[in-house]
Amino acid sequence: MHVELSRLSVHYSGQARPAVDEVSLGLPEGSIGVLIGPSGCGKTTLLRAVAGLERASAGEVRLSGEVVESPGLHRPPETRRIGMVFQDYALFPHLDVGQNVGFGLGKLPRGERAARVAEVLALVGLAGSERRMPHELSGGQQQRVALARALAPRPQLLLLDEPFSNLDVELRERLAHEIRAILKAARTTALFVTHDQLEAFAIGDTIGVMHQGKLHQWDDAYTLYHRPATRFVADFIGHGVFAPATLREVDGQVVVDTPLGALTDVAECPLPTAFGGGQCEVLLRADDIVHDDHAPVKAQIVRKAFRGSEFLYTLRLRSGETVLAHVPSHHDHKVGEWIGIRPEVDHVVTFERGSGAAAPPMAPYPS
Template identity: 80%
Template sequence: MHLELSQLSVHYAGRPRPAVEDVSFGLPAGGIGVLIGPSGCGKTTLLRAVAGLERASAGEIRISGRVVGGAGTHMPPEARRIGMVFQDYALFPHLDVGRNVGFGLDRMARTDRAQRVSEVLALVGLPGFERRMPHELSGGQQQRVALARALAPRPQLLLLDEPFSNLDVDLRERLAHEIRAILKAAGATALFVTHDQMEAFAIADAIGVMHEGRLHQWDDAYSLYHRPATRFVADFIGHGVFTPATIRHVAGKVVVDTPLGLLEDVAECPLPCAYEGGDCDVLLRADDILHDDDAPVKAQIVRKAFRGSEFLYTLRLAGGQTVLAHVPSHHDHKLGEWIGIRAQVDHVVTFDRSCPARGRALCQMECTASGGDCEPALAPPTQLV
């Protein structure tokens, strides 16, 4: 692994709990990782610890196999060969683009420095911008210059803290795709911090979801959405609800009995004995619920949000349960109207209903063949990629 964190903790004096607690993950050379989570979850503190701006209280940080931070080790930031891009760009307003980009190349000969500045400006799509001043550039162009400056010294790791937060939403996602292509072309290893899920999905090879200082899951976007390891990840990523259900045997096979009928694609679900009485909560995403006028289950539209090509409907079932559904926008039903719906779930994900705190990991249990007793096989909240 190019960047590897092992049981990393960061504790501030006077605070009852660590800002970052027991975090482990790995990022291969050339990989792009993104940390997301609510405000105050510890993602920026973790990034600062990797940069050397915060000291680790426990665990280790390794870059290219070398320990740069840990309980007894602290390599200063300037010795770590790390490039940083901040949300405010931090360009020098009195220097032109060329001198901004070449700022960290003072040890190079003048001709070599000029050549490297030209190379990275071409890489970020701004060839010939050397003589422009920062105030003459758009926000997106300023962000590209900041990226070029960080890449110019050929750092072994690039850290980006909310790099698109000052840009409008449309530009944010487009620039995320473009910067991913730039980083891949440069062969750079990068770790981002953001609060924007769409931004994370656009740029990341691996995404870490943090909450209250802990890393709940480190995985690709598809797995976070369809196979969340904890209840928090399931709730934080995408649109969905938890609906009461029961796992039971029907005609010799395991099914999940929900208010929308039986769900049978349960290859990744626990057996009924995993939960007391088989009672659990099942995660139903908005794209798991299909509008079907011929379906026997009806639901009332209590809220609708227009999304251009589709509506996001909030629906109430006759039993009072709430579900969400994406419906093509030409199906413009009125609030209060009852429509037919059915569930089509490819990945049935269940959580312990009686003890939500146990939702720190999926209750992946196995019934032993001998006595039917259940033994926990809880998946760890983090994994190396």
């Protein structure tokens, strides 16, 4: 099923701004889309509007080219051939696994129903578990049963609302990879809501970042990280800071002066005339900063977070600015210690100084 949203809005009475504000996106058949953003950004409301559980105040929802939701049209949820998986699994505790998975297959003859239950349980890695009870299963196994139940009626579209939020962090990412493989094997179109970036990166073909009801960007993970469409996306995705910078042109090439020194040979940089006096802010990711004991720029470690193979260091420069750096974990420096750092940036993302969350980056000047 191809999913298309065209300027979709959902507005609750008594609220100053729409919960979903003119969102447009397309999800091709067989693709997995993910919506991420802070709590209250509208991602679950958008999912519910696609399902038919919320009414649109403006715009349209089209499923395989057919309008199913608009201000003048509302197709009931049960007619949309949509499956849903919730964060609380919603398994029936008094029914065994087979009965839970087969709950939506009541119209099938008993033999066909049993065959389909066995098929989807095998798909989710729980073959032969029909007679087990939900309380006998781990959280990850219960989530697989909920997924099998949603897939059993062969929905055209599967909607998943934070399905891993009750699981521990390590299991969430692993299960996200597994469920991606399951959905791809079933050739199921899916739209997934999460607040966890690692989950989104693990499961999604396309990821949408929402804030205050608006969809800021709908793109693959690499583009979100390296080519953010707005300052909010740049700040929300990954680790980074906005550092003051000045652009100047030397021999036909743009030089970016930053607290870490001058950045040269950078691709996709705006001309200095794009900003008053060339002054702007540049996004510096943690992976743009390299630990180098021989570098002339020194920074003091003010915070460190152990990530297994690396530390995420928060560093303060002598000028007072703060930057972040990923450093291999065998470089175990103490908080308060000064270390050498240097920038290693192949492209820059620049913004007007003090611009708001919705501000787009300045269009790059091809070098």
